[in-house]
Amino acid sequence: MERVQAPRPTSDLLSTLSQLSPKQVEVFRELQQRPDGAQVAQLAEALGMHANTVRGHLDELMSAGVVDRRVAPSPGRGRPSHIYTARVPRTDKASRAFIGLIEVFADTLDDGDTTAAKAMGRKWAAKVNAKHHTNLRMDLDTAEQCTAKVLREMGFDPVQRPDTSVGNVRELGLNACPFITAQGERPEPVICAMHEGFLDEGIGDVQVELRPHDRSGQCGARLTKRG
Structure with a gap:
């Protein structure tokens, strides 16, 4: 029996995008704005390029x-x-879809059941770490860098808090949150707890505690060495 090949992982497509030239990216971004697709002439007019130039970039893409x-x-x-x-879809639209999915999962929990939400976040992290063979043993500074990277990729816009990052403590300020609505409505506590479980499980030797709205315009992520 012939084996049916699975679709290509979206992560591969996203990785490929990072290797494109600036002009290729320009053509690709314009194409992303047109979910129904576009012809060479349409792209050439929109980008102010010669049709043959656009066609060459499309062949490369x-x-x-x-x-x-x-x-x-x-x-x-x-x-x-x-x-x-x-x-590859526009990342803002893809993010909204995944945010909606997480909110649906959160709705299955009892109101205020942050313990169950943290457990769900830990399972989420365990699956991600197993796929990427993540090394969970790291020093505090490395843990801070890794946590900041993950938070940045998830859309939380982290920055270091030098005034509190001393001794056995590191803190990050989160300037954005994908789950806060345009009207400023804050996410349910179980959403924050789910992310806390994800971050805490994913960093191994270091404990991560999320502190929602602990400063004006920011949430906090506090890292301390376990034990």
């Missing part, structure tokens, strides 16, 4: 595997034209 192409419907004869589509 197709070779990289981040752009797809299909034949455009044509009522007459002649050379068929093509419609190009981006294979």
Whole structure:
């Protein structure tokens, strides 16, 4: 029986994007704005480039595997034209979808059941660490760097708090939160607890404690060495 090949991991596509040239990125970003796809002439007009230049960039993007192409419907004869589509969604739209998913999981918990939320966050981290073979034993400074990286990738815009990062304590200030609405509505405590469990499990020897809204315009993440 022939084995059916699985779809390509989205993480591979995102990794490929980081290797594109500035001009390739420009063409790709314009294509991302058009979920139904676009033809070469449309992209050339929007970008102010020659059609042959755009076509060359699209060929390179197709070779990289981040752009797809299909034949455009044509009522007459002649050379068929093509419609190009981006294979990687805009990250802001993808993030909103995942945020909604996490909120659905949080709704399955009893109100205020932060213990269960932390446990769910730990399971989440354990699965991520198993896939990426993460080394959980690290010193406090390395743990701070790793935590900041994860928080930045998750959209929390972390910054170091030098005034409290002394001795066996490190603190990060979180200037943004994906779960705060445009109207300023704060997330439920179970959402914060889930992320705390994720961060705490994922950093191994270091304990991570989230401190929601502990400063004006910021939440806090406090790291201390266990034991």
